[in-house]
Amino acid sequence: MRCVVEFRSFKEIEVxxxxxxxxxxxxxxxxxxxxxxxxxxxxxxxxxxxxFDMGWAGAILKTTSVEGTRVDLCxxxxxxxxxxGKKLFGMGNIDLISEHHIDxxxxxxxxxxxxxxxxxxxxxxxxxRKEDWQSLVQRLEEAGADxxxxxFSCPQGNIGEDPGKMLAQSVSATELTARWVKEATKKIPxxxxxxxxxxxxxxxxxxxxxxxxxxxxxxxxxxxxxxxDIRTFxxxxxxxxxxxxxxxxxxxxKPITLRTIAEIARNVDIPILGTGGASTWxxxxxxxxxGAGVVQFCTVVxxxxxxxxxxxxxxxxxxxxxxxxxxPVEIIGRALPNIVTHDDLPRRTIxxxxxxxxxxxxxxxxxxxxxxxxxxxxxxxxxxxxxDHERCVGCxxxxxxxxxxxxxxxxxxx
Amino acid sequence: MxxxxxxxxxxxxxxxxxxPCTAACPTHIDVTKFIGMIRSGNILGAAEVVKTSNALANTxxxxxxQEIFCQSVCTRAQQDSPIQIRELHRFAxxxxxxxxxxxxxxxxxxxxxxxxxxxxxxxxxxxxxLAKFGYDVYVYDSGRPGGVPRNSIPxxxxxxxxxxxxxxxxxxxxxxxxQTIDAKSFKNIVQSHGATFVAIGLGLDRSLGIxxxxxxxxxxxxxxxxxxxxxxxxxxxxxxxxxxxxxxxSLDAAxxxxxxxxxxxxxxxxxxxxxxxxxxxxxxxxxxxxVEIRFLTNPVKVVGKSRVTGIKxxxxxxxxxxxxxxxxxxxxxxxxDFVLEANAxxxxxxxxxxxxxxxxxxxxxxxYIKVDDDFQTSLPGVFAGGDVIAGEGTVVQSVAHGxxxxxxxxxxxxxx
Numbered sequence: 001m002r003c004v005v006e007f008r009s010f011k012e013i014e015v016x017x018x019x020x021x022x023x024x025x026x027x028x029x030x031x032x033x034x035x036x037x038x039x040x041x042x043x044x045x046x047x048x049x050x051x052f053d054m055g056w057a058g059a060i061l062k063t064t065s066v067e068g069t070r071v072d073l074c075x076x077x078x079x080x081x082x083x084x085g086k087k088l089f090g091m092g093n094i095d096l097i098s099e100h101h102i103d104x105x106x107x108x109x110x111x112x113x114x115x116x117x118x119x120x121x122x123x124x125x126x127x128x129r130k131e132d133w134q135s136l137v138q139r140l141e142e143a144g145a146d147x148x149x150x151x152f153s154c155p156q157g158n159i160g161e162d163p164g165k166m167l168a169q170s171v172s173a174t175e176l177t178a179r180w181v182k183e184a185t186k187k188i189p190x191x192x193x194x195x196x197x198x199x200x201x202x203x204x205x206x207x208x209x210x211x212x213x214x215x216x217x218x219x220x221x222x223x224x225x226x227x228x229d230i231r232t233f234x235x236x237x238x239x240x241x242x243x244x245x246x247x248x249x250x251x252x253x254k255p256i257t258l259r260t261i262a263e264i265a266r267n268v269d270i271p272i273l274g275t276g277g278a279s280t281w282x283x284x285x286x287x288x289x290x291g292a293g294v295v296q297f298c299t300v301v302x303x304x305x306x307x308x309x310x311x312x313x314x315x316x317x318x319x320x321x322x323x324x325x326x327x328p329v330e331i332i333g334r335a336l337p338n339i340v341t342h343d344d345l346p347r348r349t350i351x352x353x354x355x356x357x358x359x360x361x362x363x364x365x366x367x368x369x370x371x372x373x374x375x376x377x378x379x380x381x382x383x384x385x386x387x388d389h390e391r392c393v394g395c396x397x398x399x400x401x402x403x404x405x406x407x408x409x410x411x412x413x414x
Numbered sequence: 415m416x417x418x419x420x421x422x423x424x425x426x427x428x429x430x431x432x433x434p435c436t437a438a439c440p441t442h443i444d445v446t447k448f449i450g451m452i453r454s455g456n457i458l459g460a461a462e463v464v465k466t467s468n469a470l471a472n473t474x475x476x477x478x479x480q481e482i483f484c485q486s487v488c489t490r491a492q493q494d495s496p497i498q499i500r501e502l503h504r505f506a507x508x509x510x511x512x513x514x515x516x517x518x519x520x521x522x523x524x525x526x527x528x529x530x531x532x533x534x535x536x537x538x539x540x541x542x543x544l545a546k547f548g549y550d551v552y553v554y555d556s557g558r559p560g561g562v563p564r565n566s567i568p569x570x571x572x573x574x575x576x577x578x579x580x581x582x583x584x585x586x587x588x589x590x591x592x593q594t595i596d597a598k599s600f601k602n603i604v605q606s607h608g609a610t611f612v613a614i615g616l617g618l619d620r621s622l623g624i625x626x627x628x629x630x631x632x633x634x635x636x637x638x639x640x641x642x643x644x645x646x647x648x649x650x651x652x653x654x655x656x657x658x659x660x661x662x663x664s665l666d667a668a669x670x671x672x673x674x675x676x677x678x679x680x681x682x683x684x685x686x687x688x689x690x691x692x693x694x695x696x697x698x699x700x701x702x703x704x705v706e707i708r709f710l711t712n713p714v715k716v717v718g719k720s721r722v723t724g725i726k727x728x729x730x731x732x733x734x735x736x737x738x739x740x741x742x743x744x745x746x747x748x749x750x751d752f753v754l755e756a757n758a759x760x761x762x763x764x765x766x767x768x769x770x771x772x773x774x775x776x777x778x779x780x781x782y783i784k785v786d787d788d789f790q791t792s793l794p795g796v797f798a799g800g801d802v803i804a805g806e807g808t809v810v811q812s813v814a815h816g817x818x819x820x821x822x823x824x825x826x827x828x829x830x
């Protein structure tokens with residue numbers, strides 16, 4: 001019967017209305033805040049088509065360069081940083097830019113804009129010489145790209161070169177190059193993709209601002225050594241026993257990105273495209289609350305597929321409803337006033353409290369406090385621990401090792 | 415499950431692509447999607463996914479035998495243990511219940527009237543899906559909507575308010591007509607609607623066909639369960655109860671009899687445990703409650719003067735021959751007769767169609783309504799689904815019949 005045989009062709013009729021998540025950012029209309037980062041997922045036009053059909057608001061096509069730029073890939077290029085049973089907690093790659101000829105990328109931009117005029121189609125570029133940067137921008141703008149993203153920060157495969165091999169590690173080189181790019185555009189906005197591997201991210205952001213470029217993409221992957229096989233001493237990913245540094249992405253780098261975005265937003269008035277470690281709608285809210293205007297995704301898509309857009313949209317819709325926000329725009333920058341210097345933090349007396357009803361008697365808080373805190377939590381015969389408020393300083397460690405939601409709370413002593 | 419337990423369980427889900435759980439669910443709930451939403455904290459979104467696919471989401475969250483559907487094919491079981499899918503489904507719908515309901519959208523109207531006869535799982539599943547297509551749907555039933563879950567699934571398995579949540583949610587999608595159907599009104603309904611979906615279930619208990627069956631105290635199982643559910647307080651059951659059966663309904667009756675205070679409850683079944691078509695969990699539950707199950711036992715005669723005092727049984731053995739259901743045929747062992755004492759005998763050996771107004775609609779050899787692959791009966795424009803075409807099944811299978819028949823009805827009406 002059809003319920004058995006026709007399952008795969010069966011398409012549910014939507015029962016719940018889709019909330020409008022659209023808004024304008026950088027003069028571009030986004031149907032929602034979720035776009036695909038420059039990555040393998042955006043290198044193939046059929047994949048981008050599928051992503052657009054499924055509801056992604058836009059895509060930055062995988063980085064391209066001028067003809068003659070050698071793209072000398074090595075395989076395998078992927079590795080992961082697994083932690084306590086979670087695969088892909090961090091993902092490393094030694095991929096390089098797109099192998100497609102610039103003619104092909106230009107054609108892809110043209111096709112996608114023709115088929116999906118309502119989607120944001122951006123191109124990512126990387127070059128060396130001024131004329132190369134400029135010719136790339138001109139060709140891609142001509143082809144219809146809504147935005148140009150310049151990779152000043154791809155860390156993969158770099159080892160032992162001069163500091164500043166990544167453009168965005170040099171304030172002056174960043175400003176100069178960004179200026180070349182901006183000069184060459186007619187109308188469309190330019191975003192400079194930066195790296196968090198700098199002494200002062202604010203200086204880099206200011207340089208981009210001075211160049212006249214429109215936005216920052218913050219931030220690129222984290223240069224990392226993904227691991228070592230402890231029997232063969234081969235680093236990961238192992239290419240016949242050898243390897244090089246990877247660019248790490250995924251959930252593991254989210255806090256680094258959050259800090260980078262926040263630090264830029266607190267100090268420089270420039271729009272930010274957030275990228276680097278967001279996997280869920282909740283992560284997106286966090287990115288936006290510290291200043292990102294839209295959020296780019298890569299690793300979660302490479303792990304679970306484009307289908308994650310369903311939850312991104314649905315989760316964001318329910319969140320907006322719960323918060324009584326009329327648009328995602330209302331999230332942007334909401335957390336920034338709450339980020340202050342250490343000097344400006346409130347000084348209060350707080351103590352740990354254990355909810356004995358919720359406690360499952362694992363005594364993880366006991367050992368954490370005993371060996372990493374202030375020896376302030378005592379074991380009891382019942383195994384339900386008790387906090388000695390004389391010794392407890394309120395550091396909060398116990399709260400974070402406790403496996404039960406809401407069991408340990410930090411309470412202010414009046 | 416609380417929020418944390420649900421999150422931990424959802425994090426175990428591998429998020430398989432083209433997932434077997436979704437294929438195994440008769441209503442094809444997108445399981446990985448709703449579990450992914452629980453994982454991200456979008457629990458209201460998860461409830462929407464469940465309710466989009468399954469018209470009786472709350473009911474199925476309580477009674478769905480996950481051991482034969484989604485959970486039985488969970489990929490994770492190959493690594494350790496399957497994801498508790500039904501519990502997560504239930505968690506999502508319960509959460510929605512506490513946090514407030516999402517308002518469904520208004521479906522664009524299509525011209526066309528469709529009648530659904532019977533407001534049980536299959537009828538409601540069909541009406542919901544037809545409404546999504548935009549049809550005007552009229553659901554006819556002589557009583558409150560809910561069908562078998564309303565009338566005879568014991569309240570300890572399905573709380574009334576769970577079903578009420580579903581019927582209340584669904585009531586916005588169609589007009590409910592309280593009407594008892596007869597041959598004349600059936601004809602009128604068929605003529606005045608573009609298509610008709612017959613989802614009347616069964617409703618008539620099969621009888622044993624043995625002497626003494628009309629003695630006082632011999633009760634057909636549906637009568638017993640319906641009465642026990644409607645008026646549990648005034649219900650009296652003897653101290654010793656024998657149930658003849660072997661399906662899930664007989665286990666429901668056994669558990670109900672225990673709850674009503676019967677001291678001994680014996681279930682007799684003519685084949686062995688292996689052939690029993692029951693959910694293992696319910697069988698274990700019945701045993702744990704002290705229900706005695708006698709396999710390879712056939713009733714021969716109900717004993718008593720005006721009231722039942724016992725039931726004469728005969729042992730059976732399984733022959734090598736198999737019947738149409740693929741199970742070995744039980745053969746009586748001569749000279750093995752014995753009598754079980756009983757104040758009540760509950761007959762739970764299956765049901766047949768109660769309605770007498772189906773006229774010339776063709777039947778299967780088992781007596782159910784015969785339908786083609788598109789759920790259409792021998793009467794053009796008249797479709798059928800649920801127990802009435804397949805015999806007693808699960809709630810979710812019936813919902814799925816209705817849902818997929820609606821698709822066929824839509825195609826039928828579109829082609830007109």
